[in-house]
Amino acid sequence: MQEPMTYExxxxxxxxxxxxxxxxxKNFCMQDGKVDLGLAYDTFIKNGWDVQWVTRYGRHQRSHYHPETHETMVVTTGPGIIRWGVADLDDDTEKNIYGDAFEEGGLQMTAEVGDVFVIPAGVAHKSFDQDAEDEKSGCLTGVARGIESDDPRGLVVSLQLEGFTMMGAYPKGFSWNWGEGGDSPNFEDVWKVSNAELDPVVGSDGGIKKYWV
Known part of the structure; x- marks a missing residue:
């Protein structure tokens, strides 16, 4: 069973x-160099994680975190860039992405097709495509709090994806809320969010069952 890479x-x-x-x-649900959207969807659902959105990312996104739920995201097309762990220090998105208006100490990485990130509540992230045209960005499946379709799996599988896109899911029964730098004065409340019952990728055989103890 695949072991994940870990980042503190x-x-x-x-x-x-x-x-x-x-x-x-790495290389989650890959077939012929692409992510099998149906298989990825089914894997998350089988392991108790609700798929709530597929989003295309543009040149800008604000740094944010989810104070009340964990999250998983799989890169369905790309690559793109994700910056982890630090707050924006200016409302000007050009400055807080392409300048230096963000906290020190973050982790910035290239997100490649087939990458799955399992994100603890409270971990800040911002996802962007420096080569994108922003008008092409946005959620492709509705309002990003559930797939707006009588056949959510069918909708996801039918999407024609390009640019930097990801599919996101949350432990069953949870939805996301949005926090930015300074919004949670009591960090320990965020750290106490209960673990999901199963890892979104490997279920009961490792992942959060092994590393989130």
Missing amino acids: IKPTKLIPNSPKPLLLY
């Missing part, structure tokens, strides 16, 4: 991040 993302002055590591699985 320490708290900053403005972001709680988490004592639990960020997990990265």
Whole structure:
């Protein structure tokens, strides 16, 4: 069974991040150089994670975190860039992405097709495609709090994806809320969010069952 890569993302002055590591699985549900969207969807659902959106990313996104739920994201087309663990320090998105208006100490990486990130509550992230045209960005499946279709799996499988896109899921029964730097004065409340019953990728055989103890 595949072992994830692990990243320790320490708290900053403005972001709680988490004592639990960020997990990265490579080459998830890959067939013929592409992510099998149906298989990826089915794997998350089987392991108790609700798929709530597929989004295309543009040149800008604000750094944010989810204070009340964990999250998983799989890169369905790409590559793109994700910056982890630090708050924006200016509302000007050109400055907080392409300048230096963000906290020190973050982790920035290229997100490649087939990468799955399992993100503890509180870990800040911002996802962007420096080569994108922003008008092509946005959620492709509705309002990003559930797939808006009588056949959500069918809708996901039918999507024609390009640019930097990801599919996101949350432990069953949870939805996301949005926090930015300084929004959670009590970091320990964020760190106490209960683990999901199963890892979104490997179920009961490892992942969060092994590394989020």
